[in-house]
Amino acid sequence: MIKINGIQYMTDFEAKRAILEIGKRMYDKGFVAANDGNISIRVGPNALWATPTGVSKGFMTQDMLVKTDLSGKILIGNRKPSSELKMHLRVYEENPDVFAVTHAHPPVATSFAIAGINLDRAILPEAVVNLGTIPIAPYATPGTQEVPDSIAPYCKTHNAVLLANHGALTWGKDVFEAFYRLESLEYYATVMMYTGNIIRKANELSCNQVSALVQIRQNLGIQSGGMPHCAIQETNLSGFTSQPIESYGNTKEATDEREEKNKEALIQEIVERVTQIILQTYGKGEK
Numbered sequence: 001m002i003k004i005n006g007i008q009y010m011t012d013f014e015a016k017r018a019i020l021e022i023g024k025r026m027y028d029k030g031f032v033a034a035n036d037g038n039i040s041i042r043v044g045p046n047a048l049w050a051t052p053t054g055v056s057k058g059f060m061t062q063d064m065l066v067k068t069d070l071s072g073k074i075l076i077g078n079r080k081p082s083s084e085l086k087m088h089l090r091v092y093e094e095n096p097d098v099f100a101v102t103h104a105h106p107p108v109a110t111s112f113a114i115a116g117i118n119l120d121r122a123i124l125p126e127a128v129v130n131l132g133t134i135p136i137a138p139y140a141t142p143g144t145q146e147v148p149d150s151i152a153p154y155c156k157t158h159n160a161v162l163l164a165n166h167g168a169l170t171w172g173k174d175v176f177e178a179f180y181r182l183e184s185l186e187y188y189a190t191v192m193m194y195t196g197n198i199i200r201k202a203n204e205l206s207c208n209q210v211s212a213l214v215q216i217r218q219n220l221g222i223q224s225g226g227m228p229h230c231a232i233q234e235t236n237l238s239g240f241t242s243q244p245i246e247s248y249g250n251t252k253e254a255t256d257e258r259e260e261k262n263k264e265a266l267i268q269e270i271v272e273r274v275t276q277i278i279l280q281t282y283g284k285g286e287k
């Protein structure tokens, strides 16, 4: 590691070695097919190392990698960076706390991105703390300026985003955090697929339980990640009184409808409690 203006960066050697390692793991896990996916690591205030275009991430050598500045201008390397590097550059531009970005097409998460279903349910504590909710950026034509524009609103508030009909993008304080978020995202999507569409049953964490997790997240210094959808009523996680849930159809329309139902349930609960208090307070004299 080297320190520049008080900020720690990987050296060129460390960054190149890490990109090869993460690329191989990404390929081995089936997150990318053929030449899909890309990885970048910032190594200075205006420099990064990135994967090249047209190469399998499972079979890269150090001489294939490209060093560019934060506008994408090539500083070192014989190959061109991927056209998808524009997304990485935009994340660095929007959020200076990010030092690495990973992009892949993991099949389950990508299926949710194609279905237009956000990954925003409070079902796994680890996902709430380290990953947060994952919004879907609207579809954009690959390689165009529309793609970085579509992800820009989420770079500071979230840790990952699904790209509609395309794949997933994650970022972090280093390349390991970015890649672990990619792994967690695919795992989370897989569990959502099993519980929502195969088992068709899940106990969501309650809003109180989610608040406690968000507190832990803040104590860990993670400010981003959003608030997942949670159950207003405590559910019995032993499973005996579990509520069957319909498959997670949380498209925008379904999310709006669900939020409306949650509001109604909350209002109902408040009315019942207030009625109880009134009866306890004013009903005493009559007894």
Ligand SMILES: [Zn+2]
Pocket (backbone or CB within 6 Å): 036, 037, 084, 103, 104, 105, 166, 167
């Ligand atoms: Zn892609």
